Amino acid sequence: MEIQQQLIRDLEGKIALVTGGTKGIGKAVTARLSQAGATVIVTARNKPDEHNKPYHFIAADLAKREDVEKVAAEISERYGGVDILINNMGANTFPGGGFSTLADEHWYQALEINLLSSVRLDRALLPKMLERKSGVIIHISSTSGQYPIWESTMAYSAAKAALTSYSKSLADEAGPYGVRVLTVSPGLNKTEAMSDFLGQLAAKEGITFDEMTQKLFDRVGGVPLGRMAEPEETAELIYFLASPKASYISGANYFIDGGNFPVVK
Structure with a gap:
């Protein structure tokens, strides 16, 4: 699906960091912010596949504290800080089947990848924003954080719910600055x-993709719009929230789910 966009370069002069920005939603966000x-x-x-990429790449596993420190140090030395931080890193790679399949190590990994990577990066990069009294941080959570599926997303959902709660707390603290x-x-x-996730579940249950x-x-x-989102559609919302157009929006959690969420939000 192609989204028609008016080429408004309202992010000129801004430095943005997108974690997990080489695939999926992160890749689409990277392209949209560059376009702006x-x-x-x-x-x-892992290094991206494309050549002549329109961004500066730093290889890092942000589930590791030392890699977060490496990224922050390189950004500080080369750019002095960031104006926009998109904490997109996350993964649901943990066993399905409910509580009995999840060992302590799975819970620790879920929290490291889906919560603590963002907490540590915020802690490293937010102080410069506070000094300048400007900046935007967007945490990419999931509808799973409010609507968990016990068979397949228990640890992931719990970590994303924690990320959403943390994000609101940080908004209240950082807003006055x-x-x-x-x-x-x-x-x-x-x-x-998502294709890999569905493929694995299909194979496990012996059904087609x-x-x-x-x-x-x-x-x-059910999804009232009858389809999954294209990553570019989700990226458009993230771009809007990072842009000056959303200058009075903070502390909110935006669902983009094709009308799926089963309650009034």
Whole structure:
């Protein structure tokens, strides 16, 4: 699906960091912020495939404290800080099947990847924003944080719920200093990670990929728009919230789920 965009370069002169920015939603966000004129820094564990990439890449596993420190040090030395921080890193790579399948190590890993990576990066980069009395931090959570599926997302959902709560607390603390903090909670996005996730579940249950996709739609109560989101659609919301157009928005959690969420938000 192609989204028609008016080329407004309202992020000229801004430095943005996108974690997990080489695939899926992160890749789409990187492209959108670049299109709006931002100088974009991307972190991920593996080097991106594309050549002549329009961003500065730092290889890092942000689940490791030392890698967070490395990223912060390189950004400080090269750019002096960031104006926009998109904490997009996250993963649901933990065993399904409910509480009995999850050992302590799975819970620790879920928290390291989906919560503490963002907490540590905020702690490293937020002080410069507070000094300048400007900046935007956006945490990418998930509708799973409010609507967990015990069979497959128990640890991931708990960690994302914690991220959402932390994000609101940080917004209240940083707001008086001119720094906006927000949360975006995507629903089902048509990404490589989602395809892998559905493929694994389909293989486990002995059904086709399409059958598994429909089963997931049914499990989450249906998606009124009848499809997954394209990553570019989710990126458009994130860009808007990072832009001057959203200058009075902070502390909120935005769901982008095709109408899926089963309660009034």
